[in-house]
Amino acid sequence: MAKFKKKNKASTTISVASLPDIVFMLLFFFMVTTVMREQDILVEQRLPQASQLQKLQKKTLISFLYIGEPRNTGLYGTEPRIQANDVLINPSDIVLWVNQEKDALSEAERDMITISLKVDREVKMGPISDVQYELREADARRILYASTQLLEN
């Protein structure tokens, strides 16, 4: 009997000594995966869903174009606009922008440049086809329609 009593007396509090370790582990995970956003997104970005997604091997080859309704409608209106780097541009500026992006790559990789089109789901095909026409003109013909994974049921 005495034995049992002794056992009951043993402290029942959970040791919190390893709590910092757990938290640090989580912290390091998020520190490693985090990508600091170096640019503000000026347009709406609700990506459409699709099932046949592919991942590109070389991330350095990807350049992003954001297309959608401007967030600041008072300043930029409600028509879909194109954002490259930090600014809103017109379709006619795309060729120039592509050439700048190509210059940043090594000579051998220039033809492999891939433009990721991050298009809001509310946009119509008109602006998209204008952008695609300009990309053909700029000879950046590999494009990626950025989308999120469609959950199949």
Add this chain to the structure above:
Amino acid sequence: MASRMKKEAPEIPAGSMADIAFLLLIFFLVTTTIASDKGILNILPPKQDPNVPPPDIQVNERNIFNILVNANDQLLVEGEFRDNTEGLTEDIKAFILNFGAPNEAALGLYNSLPASLKAQAGRDPESSDHPMSGGAVVSIKTNRGTSYEMYLEVFDLVKKAYFEIYGERVGLTANEYRALTAENPGEAELIDRGKADIPMAISIAEPDKTGE
């Protein structure tokens, strides 16, 4: 005196360590955006030289699978009205694998296919001749008023049809086939074997101007 000093050896309280770590953790939790660079790959056609007229290629009507999408996101698939995309993948697969009038090379391709794919060959003379280059083409034509979401849904389903065929040729599902990477020689061989002689012939026509 000296011994007293030793007794009060400076010890940093570690109790607040967890709080500091939590603070940092929450900061990174909020700022993190898991980079998403996944999407549907598309290769645009080369630009046209205005001085050179587009090549006049004669393609038989039966070799084209027409998908029209209007400004109300309604579909016209092979002249037949639809208001949803249900069953589109199956129709496209049946069209690609029809083998209506195969030439010698296409017959060789047909004989190399696994039995499950052979069974899908409808041999309908009104549908595509063969899936090799110069044969079946899937054409998507939109309107400038079509929503991007609908266009992507249709494009996605056409790609799905091709990936399912590629996967089935090497005994994989479409998802497993897409996950293969060309960096691994064994997987690269599977990729090549899956798509050999069946090019992804998806034609995206210039959108109509009406109804924007």
